[in-house]
Amino acid sequence: MSTARDMSEQRTFLIDLTKCTGCRGCQVACKQWNQMEAEKTTFFKGQGYQNPAALSEHTLTAIQFRDYFHEGKNEFAFYKAMCMHCNDPACVSVCPVSAFIKTPEGPVIYDAKRCIGCRFCMIACPFGIPRYQWSKALPLVVKCTGCYSRIKEGLIPACAKACPTAITYGGRQEMINEANRRLTVRPGKYMNRIYGLEEAGGTSVLYLSAVPFDELGFRNVTRRPLPSRTWAALRFVPAAFITMGGSLAFISWLTHRKEKIRREKEMNEAEKTSHKEDRP
């Protein structure tokens, strides 16, 4: 799976959570651009200020809030949850009908016309991003497309466009350099980590944060690209088929030949004895 593609030009979000004000302009812009249905929500139903409670079939990006206790004080923090657009995406590798495509520009897009609705992508995604249309009789998967239609027209994604402070958008290497620059210039302000630099083999969404990422609710994700895990087993499939089929065919040939020889011998012996008896 993982052919060493050059990822440095992949379109990438750099989301600086120290600059995010939690205004949710990205949420609104996303809904508008993608023409997503409205959701009936209740304020303070989820974690703190979070609304709606989670990503869903109608919500592709949302500001996730988290209340926590820090040095005896109540604190809260938030981050923008969205598809990470992995360099080597698990969803692309597991989909039986190739409904997910990692585009050369960077975004991982989804072809609803192909999807058979098996939900393997939801099991596979290390970030838990794909959602399902549970309300429908014949449901499909729903997921952020990185505004691929806008990118092809030379625009930047709707959420990045709407964001007044936190999102920078550009080539992956450029964004990594920018993130590193911020980390060196203001070391006291940030946790010394770029989330997404190596997670799941690297993603096209990079986060900077002032609080530890696991406290924010980010998942601890393996560094190794996920598709390599299944491919390590799947690549043996042709060999297993040939070995199993071949050896069973060979064994059957052997056993049947043995049987035939035994029968011929018996017949020969029977003939001999009958000849003997024939003699006077």
Next chain:
Amino acid sequence: MTAMKRVVLEIQGYHLFLRILIALVGAGFCAAIGRFAFGLGATTNLNDTYPWGLWISFDVVTSVPLAAGAFVLGAIVHCFHIKKLEPLVRPAIVTGFLGYSLVCIGLLLDLGQPQRGWHVFAYPNLHSPMFEVALCVMSYTTVALLEFLAPVCEKFGFHLPLRVLRTLELPLIVLGAAIATLHQSTIGTFFLIAVDKLHNLWYNPILPLLFWISAVFTGMCIIIIEAVMVHRYLKQPDETELLATLTRIIPWFLGIYLALKIFALFYLSERPLFDRPVLTALFAIEMVAGIIIPFIMFLQKRIRTDGVMQLRAAGLVVMFGLVLNRFNVSMFGMIQKNQQIYYPSLVESVVTIGIIAAHILFFALIARYFPIFEHHPEGVDYTIPDRFRRIKKSFA
């Protein structure tokens, strides 16, 4: 008398148990219609946290190894030429064919867009374990259907197709065993993508191999259960002696499985292993009850050759262990700390019960109307290979 009336009369003649099964299948059918009428979200307890539930865990991940008897026995009898076990082959093929057909039905219910199933051929993705399993299950169901057609042709006296099928018998068995090897193991590959989700007790790179080995010994145990049930309830001869051949093979596979599992646990798995008490308990039950106890039981000749003990070891213990193992991998082991707990909804349960009932019902009906027990084709040599005499001696 109209045909309808005849069918009703025929059904009235069935044993009460069969009529209960018919009712359960009917209920499952209605529930399945409900799933399409109201949607997956309304009828099941699935959600974005649990995209896969009972239908995948039982109807696919567990049912496939439970239907492994056909390919295992086919290979033993036809490839290794242990013709003595021939009488067990046809019932095993019927079980396999029914099992896979019902797996297909379960999968179609679970898919969001079942009418697009053919997309697997149109837009193949060679890197997807699901693609591989879909292809294998479809082709294996076809192979099992062809194998099953033999008694059907005998029943209706179709001589020409029968002759073709008999020529194809061995190639089909070899093909079936090769295909089954692939998908039995690839169902394990499904969960290799669930890094950081499936607990370390079960997540290891040789999971596909473990799935295949456990499918092989479970397949043999299913044949034992089926033969004993058929003897008890369908008035067929007692096959304890034949089954003793299988019970001699089973401990080898149990032993290899146990050794590989321990190796995987200590050398291939990541840490921590025993940080979740509930999962540790489930793992211990699975290993002790499902593998170690039957391994010790099948090592003893007294148990291997005793009809009742064969059933207990094979049925109650190995099957229980297998079912628990597949649920541990596909459901319990995937639950994260502090995550809400999934339990199947009424519709999900009724459908799954209906599928299990359908399996037993169709087996009983096929046994009633088709010659699956009186299988004595001309020209088959029933002479016993030398190595079986040793077992015979042990009976004396």
